[in-house]
Amino acid sequence: MRSRRPLTVRGLAALLTGVLLVIAANLLAAPVLLYVAVLLFALLVLGILVVHVPRRGGSVTRRISTDLLTVGETSQVAVRFDLRALRVPFGTWRDELPDAVTGDAEGDFPTDNGTSIRYTMTGVRRGVWAVGPLSLRTIDPFGFAQRLQDFGDTRTVTVVPEVVPLAPLTGDTGAAGGTAHTASARLGQGSDNLSPRLYVSGDSMRRIHWRATAHRGNLMVRQEEEESSPDAIVVLDRASRRWAPHSDEVDPGFEAAVSACASTALHLVQEGYSVDVRDSAGSTLGTLRGQEDDRDSLLVALAMVTPQGETRDLVSLFDGTPPGPLVMITGRIDEEDAALLRHGGAGTPILLAAEPLPGALEAAAATGWYTGELDDVSAAWDHAIAGHVAPGGGHVPR
Structure with a gap:
């Protein structure tokens, strides 16, 4: 989780420097140091106002290339982020990922609003996990102040177990395709794989094989037989x-x-x-x-x-x-x-x-x-x- 403090490391250093300059100005009776400290404080306040005063809203839409992500499989993620705000001086984005997936889901925020952000993620651990929200970190032009905001809802991603290719059953362990399995008698109504025969008096009309009847020109019915x-x-x-x-x-x-x-x-x-x-x-x-x-x-x-x-x-x-x-x-x-x-x-x-x-x-x-x-x-x-x-x-x- 990234820090939500209002100042960056540079901003904290500038604040500390300003405090030391105020102390030094009093000890050395050097007003010029006090002027520099005031300038630093003014820049800090200006930076905080630049990033924290503007109201920002936005919508996030995610599209994942695979509905089910397999362990070890890589998927493409496209994030559409429509930001409603004044121009962001400088920003970086990050999509929050669970520990069950890995990916480089962060980068510089594009200057063109409404563009798609793309990254890849790889399944690591099976389960149902939440991806998001998307966070935007903005920094003032001096690099003193920062603002971290979350946008959009989470999107569920399902990581399914890895499917490994296996050798076919052969020899005395069974034949592929079900040729060495149990057999059962089935009526097979509605199954085109049964053999048709000519209609005889007493056959149910529900067993008429219409396709075979049209093909042969005679009324045909479905033949009951034992199938695998x-x-x-x-x-x-x-x-x-x-x-x-x-x-x-x-x-x-x-x-x-x-x-x-x-x-x-x-x-x-x-x-x-x-x-x-x-x-x-x-x-x-x-x-x-x-x-x-x-x-x-x-x-x-x-x-x-x-x-x-x-x-x-x-x-x-x-x-x-x-x-x-x-x-x-x-x-x-x-x-x-x-x-x-x-x-x-x-x-x-x-x-x-x-x-x-x-x-x-x-x-x-x-x-x-x-x-x-x-x-x-x-x-x-x-x-x-x-x-x-x-x-x-x-x-x-x-």
Whole structure:
């Protein structure tokens, strides 16, 4: 926070000099020193009047190039500042930034009123933060007096977790695009991917396939058939006992887990899966069905997530049907907890742990989990889908 005192360092020095000159004038009986002191005091008063008397108002409008700022990503910020005041002799501006972002958000105030001020900011810590207000520091022509004013409201910026590119699921860990997942019978009314057939007496008129009817010249209906249902579940273990005690300090393990949750969920939906993202208590953090809004909603939810609550049995999160891939992301886990962790027959159970205790990953692998340690999200994923226990660990036979 910049100082709001009325005098600059130069002004304070001038004030002190004037006081010393008054003292010296009396001690040395030198009136000329008193005249110089009076001149300094007059300049100080004039400078204060120049910067503090004029009434100033203004409006601030901010435009950020990205709605959601990812950790490590740089965004452009354009600030439109319309100042209603007499000409500012000299001024500097500064946009107040939270600790969660970095940027060079200050500079000399432009002489042309109404021009845009631009700077860049980089996301450092996920969360929802306030940017602003914009402050204007004006200085008189002599550099003696200063005035600091705030203009405009704050603008909220959402910093979402980093999304890391991941390798595709291959081999015995599942096929991309949902070709090795559970299947379910669906009627498919309104789905153009079902095969049409000729209309027969007794078929419901609601099942008429109008596009095929117009194309073939005969009345066609939608054929019921079994179609692939590529489902995946990503679970973020938020149980308090898995993570460092709550404090103002950032927990690197939990941040890596949140990044892994976002990365795996978005990666799986790109491979053709329908992805449900839940926490360990069963609460839904997001559902991904290939829509951009789904992606943004998940990232916003993960931007604000914190450790809390307890862990439910994973099988109870399946709604009765085991998914294809099941990704469990946890923190501190010991060998006993890992041995009791059930995947319920999921096609591809993957366990990523930020702080596994000795023997924990081996115990999970023995029950069918593909495991990896979250030192690095991409490396942990690579080791898990390759069937490794952890970086430096041995290969687990499948």
